[in-house]
Amino acid sequence: MPVDIMALADVLRQAAKQEILPRFRRLGAHEVRAKSEATDLVTEADEQAERYIKAEVAKFAPDALFIGEESVAADASLLNRLADAELAVIVDPVDGTFNFAAGVPAFGVMASVVYKGEAIAGIIYDPMGDDWVMAEKGGGAFLRRPDGDAVRLATAAAKPLEATYGMASAAYFYAEQRLQLLTNLAKLRFFASYRCSAQEYRILAGGHVDFVLYNKLMPWDHVGGSLIVQEAGGHVAKLDGSPYRPHEFEGGLLAASNKETWDMLKREILG
Template sequence: MPSPLDITRLAELLRLAAKSEILPRFRRLGSGDIRAKSEPTDLVTEADVEAERMIRRELREWAPDAVFIGEESVAADPALLGTLADAELAVVVDPVDGTFNFASGIPAFGVMASVVWKGETVAGIIYDPMGDDWVLAEKGAGAFLRRADGEAIRLAVADSRPLDAMVGMASPGYFLGKDREQLLSNLAKVRFFANYRCAAHEYRTFAGGHVDFVLYNKLMPWDHLAGSLIAAEAGGYVARFDGSSYRPLHVDGGLLIATDKDSWQLLRREIIGAI
């Protein structure tokens, strides 16, 4: 299903925003350029705000009918998220995914966008400003690493492995109390797991065949629509914890992505368990 928007043009817009508004501020933020939102580790910087403003402005010029859903726009007006339900065409943007890393001077952050058409995610883009390349997908057309010189490499997830040999990405921070304790205990069954504090790079790592699973509990569309489509187009199996499909309007229910359905079911049973 091709995107109704030109994803090459959208990808270039993410790159332009990174070069104009994000990279010039990297490791140059003043104390007044960083603010906490919901908690001390949930940050927003001037780079987030200005990059999103630029992307929104440019999109209005060439896609005026698209509803724009940006993380910072929703932070300012939470009701905006509800407009995604009735939008025929929407572009969902995370201007700086991994803001904590960005604000800390850690070079692990990304710019993400997805295209939602008639209630379905049909395109996803993850741009890495430090590497100056994209991982992107259109529904039904595969997932690719595309470099700035135009070279494109098709991506594929790793081959399946036994549970005790699996390496994965898990984000325990949004599991609470006993659920977190149980999850961390269960994760001892895999070879090891990591958390980059940046879904953009975690999805890129999975789609490139370097890890066997990714696991999240909190589902905001700007964090997961692009990456989950890319993961699926690279051959991964994507589902919420109850086995249902992940859709653009879902903000809860957890998300587990594995290299294939059998691996997903094994991880669901052994790692998620009764959580």
């Protein structure tokens, strides 16, 4: 492994303790700003946590391309370098910023490692629960706690359509496509959205829901989580069925607990 994954996991935890949690429910109005729209937010916690993580990653992976959500907001050309980078570390310092800014305890810190164009590690740290969900390619997915305790994760078994439930974000589907999607989702037992891919990937990998569905593909939101789900036994692909690669930013993503469920959702929900 070209990056020390446990060292990276600890960096995420320390960033949360130093820069994120002290600001939770304590943000001033001047510490929250809108980016592309009113619900697309950045806070002082996002920016300071990413600065901390970037500086620490440089100590043990100095040759890695660092792709952070806030770094890309400042320099969009960084994304163009991902496809050709031999080694990259991708970070979302606060995934679920809308929730964080609203005082809702559903957010996370995400990181992934990409080597020669392939995701080889993913980490999702939950600051509220003080634990990680993580995976290395070929090594399974685990819930790990600071005391060293580790539990192997496994996705759920297939269910009939009417008993299936999961997480679906319709925010980036538009017009007739959005209307059709929401109509088809009514066939399921239920669906919801936490507005936080960190928490949604965690519960899918842990066997608590059957799928997650997105139409916006930014690498900090999906590279680590999709690898974790696959290592837990799930099936992940773009909406057209093609493989998802870290440098692809269009095409939507469906991650399901197994291939049978993926195929059923593709047929019945996506059409």
